[in-house]
Amino acid sequence: MRILVVNVNTTESITEAIAKQARAVASPGTEIVGLTPFFGAESVEGNFESYLAAIAVMDRVMAYDQPFDAVIQAGYGEHGREGLQELLNVPVVDITEAAASTAMFLGHAYSVVTTLDRTVPLIEDRLKLAGLYQRCASVRASGMAVLELEEDPLRAMEAIVRQAELAISEDKAEVICLGCGGMAGLDEQIRYRTGVPVVDGVTSAVTIAEGLVRLGLSTSKIRTYATPRPKKVIGWPGKFGH
Amino acid sequence: MRILVVNVNTTESITEAIAKQARAVASPGTEIVGLTPFFGAESVEGNFESYLAAIAVMDRVMAYDQPFDAVIQAGYGEHGREGLQELLNVPVVDITEAAASTAMFLGHAYSVVTTLDRTVPLIEDRLKLAGLYQRCASVRASGMAVLELEEDPLRAMEAIVRQAELAISEDKAEVICLGCGGMAGLDEQIRYRTGVPVVDGVTSAVTIAEGLVRLGLSTSKIRTYATPRPKKVIGWPGKFGH
Amino acid sequence: MRILVVNVNTTESITEAIAKQARAVASPGTEIVGLTPFFGAESVEGNFESYLAAIAVMDRVMAYDQPFDAVIQAGYGEHGREGLQELLNVPVVDITEAAASTAMFLGHAYSVVTTLDRTVPLIEDRLKLAGLYQRCASVRASGMAVLELEEDPLRAMEAIVRQAELAISEDKAEVICLGCGGMAGLDEQIRYRTGVPVVDGVTSAVTIAEGLVRLGLSTSKIRTYATPRPKKVIGWPGKFGH
Amino acid sequence: MRILVVNVNTTESITEAIAKQARAVASPGTEIVGLTPFFGAESVEGNFESYLAAIAVMDRVMAYDQPFDAVIQAGYGEHGREGLQELLNVPVVDITEAAASTAMFLGHAYSVVTTLDRTVPLIEDRLKLAGLYQRCASVRASGMAVLELEEDPLRAMEAIVRQAELAISEDKAEVICLGCGGMAGLDEQIRYRTGVPVVDGVTSAVTIAEGLVRLGLSTSKIRTYATPRPKKVIGWPGKFGH
């Protein structure tokens, strides 16, 4: 089984970190392919960048020329999963939804700890549309930008732990979701520090994607995610960005 | 006052029809500028096309080199309004929201009649996120594709009237919203046929955009729609599609 | 175009202030007529007074003997709009809904700052019924009674600014609505103090009412707001209060 | 214990029928006093009439010069209960809420069968605000006007039974509420015809009001229903209608 794990930003080191995390939990026989978009922002922290990432992720996946069994979109709160579902016949798993869905098997309420405050409404909106928000106790910002997670991992850890602790004591969260693809790998330590299960979007997406493939299930093509109708599309694919 | 009215597809004749509608209700002194994206689909009827349109609309607006006072995104149920709000300092009005918001001043419940069934979930989702869905009685598909509205206006009219009548009798709608930028100009006749107020997204967006400008109000830049942070963005703007 | 702006209380100076605000944003050619009810309370700050105002406003509008094109009910959170919609064939705009509807074009979430704590549940309930509550971050009371707004404008300003600031920092509001007809004219200063868009109900209602008239739209008479059936009504109109 | 049962319309025969129903279930020692408003419509079937009734009911209760222990507002879907709660220190029970609250102890979902279609949205809105709508399967109109219930009881019965049956088979109601004070006395027969519990608003309100009095409970005066502040009120009480 081959699973594409697509970063939403253009920073290669994050793609590598994500792919490494994914491989750590993948079953024997599952190949993880990390992909970086050809265009877009070096980090995604808002609507403009997220919409651009949506197209960039679709573009990158469509440009991949080998067969694959599932795609993981590794952006937290990002747009675009629905478009990929239309374009592909294999399952598409978004890490925002994977993490929330997993957290709901583990506790009565979960919180998300993410990067900057400005991304909080995006994540909330994506969870609301996905029908996964009812048991969300809160989405909290650590105040760390995506790229700062790599640059200053110690400070990042402290900032995330602090918000996780507030989510538990104030918002009554029983599970914490790490709300950024770039937080991959921090789950163990935060679990240790807070005493509650910590869900990482990338690794939980891997187990879900593998599960769907094993069950022989893929996106329903009957209505919302039907293949796009044949029509004239200017500038797509392959016409921009690379 | 200058208002940009941006089509979400690349079909020039629709841009012209939309702009004409907008001009018909614009106040004296308001200049309406119709814009067609440089890339994207000839009609937008699904998520892939809608995400592409989101970027294409932003791209087209950013490429406009004259001053302007407001932007109307003339796609029904389309993505992207939030990105424009981040990029601009003038008000951005989406016709989906303009129509719903206007309809709510006119009756207890409204329905939307749109084009193809596959676009219904997109419209519902946009209305839900916008917080305008509670009084939506239904979103109904006429079964007419966007381009068929132009090609066969008579059949389109009948199909829309039929769904409007069902919305009124079955779903208890008291107001009908025309759920496609390409339906601009049909409102009078449908109002006559059904006996209820019919709201066109483009014209209602013009009055709302003008109102916001006159009130001196624009997008709050404090959190969700703050200007994107300065960062390296590959392939934007002006790097693709034109 | 003539628009009636009806105060909900019997204090003439508030009617004048409201009408002045309305005129400041009205289009050339729009005549604003300020009306004061013949009966009711000098200020409306609760359910009993609000229900009385509902009838008093209907009574006052029905007693107006010139033609008019739209009515604005200038009470924040007040009852009665639905009754007026039944009695009239022109659009009726309530300032509570006008402000919320306008705020939703400007930011992801809005808060209302109103007068006394006891009016908060009324405003919340009206917004809930209107289907405009989902994106309401909070309704906050300044603790200033309606008549104190006129008597001690400086203290009022400080109290409103303080609650607006809390709404922004604590409740994550991105837009502030001034939750009392008597706050007309404070918006500029509060916007300056808080850095976010501030929406005044009266002025936003004027642009919406003008827009509806220009679009040729009025209340749907098909169900909820159908003209009252002919029947024996004792004590109305003109039989009480004047 | 003395309970005032206040009709919302000015038709004396309905007041009598309501009071008779109330007496049939009242405990020994409970005195039921039927009151008819001094002004208002002969039947209440819409918002204008309902708002007028709200004031007329308050007026009538305030004019009652004997002590009493509770008030029942006998209008289905009518406005005004909140105003009475502010004015009084004894419990106020609205029959719409009494019926729904009672029905929820009897089945998983309930439906309301009422008079004219135009009153359906009023009832739904009152139930929504009361927080009693979640388990409401539907509100259905029999098509019979309030006064027709008295004039043509046989046809009324058939029309109500038919809608009750549809509510059970289509909407999955397990309990039926009679949605009009004027339907008092029909419950036994409809229960017999449909095989499900049928709740009458007036009789259920009597048991609830008696219960509150026996428990020594009355309206909280701490916030929403605090006594109106002392202020100048023109035209109230006793200044209009009688």
Add this chain to the structure above:
Amino acid sequence: MRILVVNVNTTESITEAIAKQARAVASPGTEIVGLTPFFGAESVEGNFESYLAAIAVMDRVMAYDQPFDAVIQAGYGEHGREGLQELLNVPVVDITEAAASTAMFLGHAYSVVTTLDRTVPLIEDRLKLAGLYQRCASVRASGMAVLELEEDPLRAMEAIVRQAELAISEDKAEVICLGCGGMAGLDEQIRYRTGVPVVDGVTSAVTIAEGLVRLGLSTSKIRTYATPRPKKVIGWPGKFGH
């Protein structure tokens, strides 16, 4: 009329206290029978114990060999009411729902003050399913275990009053519900201390059960609460626990 009041735990002294409370408000002619389950936990403070109580309460009621007119399940937030409704033809009233339903006649919002924090989600979930949560301002834990209420009534009182005060000032509750069968009898004092109506589940359930019996109403057997189908059941009734 005979009403069974069934404790959910096996502590006899609590059964006695509950029955005593119930008798204090029962009408003349109503006999209150207090029942203690044959098996289960000495106090119920979590899901395992609550599910066990559900079965134990059904078992105890089915083992009662005299006729009775209604059953009150005297556990706050406990499971099982639906099962009893299937097994019986008389009304079943759960004190969680009785208290909430009663509180909603008394104020705009109510809070529940219960025992341990771990029971809060159970109570919230039961209220949500019952459709009685919308006007719930909060469920707050006093931190007192069920059996501590008896052992240290003074400390219990202080802890409950403190949370009630916070519910009023922070959460805007206007009515307090005592969220534990074992708090029976504390209502008067807490009402005195907080100045708001205080609703006890057991006593309010008595008035509701009596009311249903007087109205001749019982559980609808048409769908959700139909009598269990005849089938082989191993270990029930009378096969376990006694």
Add this chain to the structure above:
Amino acid sequence: MRILVVNVNTTESITEAIAKQARAVASPGTEIVGLTPFFGAESVEGNFESYLAAIAVMDRVMAYDQPFDAVIQAGYGEHGREGLQELLNVPVVDITEAAASTAMFLGHAYSVVTTLDRTVPLIEDRLKLAGLYQRCASVRASGMAVLELEEDPLRAMEAIVRQAELAISEDKAEVICLGCGGMAGLDEQIRYRTGVPVVDGVTSAVTIAEGLVRLGLSTSKIRTYATPRPKKVIGWPGKFGH
């Protein structure tokens, strides 16, 4: 890895069928142990039986004397998962939630097709509490009792397909969940007949349980699902049923 798959009824042949299904999708190295409760009903189709099953499942799992890594509760819409989560330190997956959670990765809306109409409200309520109901288009009953699924598989298939087709055409479902543990094995054929993804609860629960174990995640013990406090419990465990 060893996963216990616990039937909720006492019919051994269903346990075997479920276990067989589970084994068909389990990873190499995963041992599936099918367990049948010692007491309870031969099929579970209502609240009484479901509550009994809740206890019987807990009892059966606690009586299992070998180590295990996860538990699957194989009843659709059944009570009890929360109790197991308190008692155990390994993940507990309920098939109702597993199916819904999986379906939400595959389409915009899903429907459940279950056995008898009386079980529909139970399933809806469980999905609502689980926060998985928002994207549920409908829960439909095939009219086949649990044991009839085995006795007359051909008729069962037709009845299920018919409701699945209605769910797709009327309710706009894009995915079908098989709403009964006893339907295990029918998914392939129904997928073939309807053209949409069909999710079986048992097999999807296996992939989810395996995923949680691989991720090293288990139930949060911090609040709702904390281990029961040590206390006197009469009749548990081992005191009844076996």
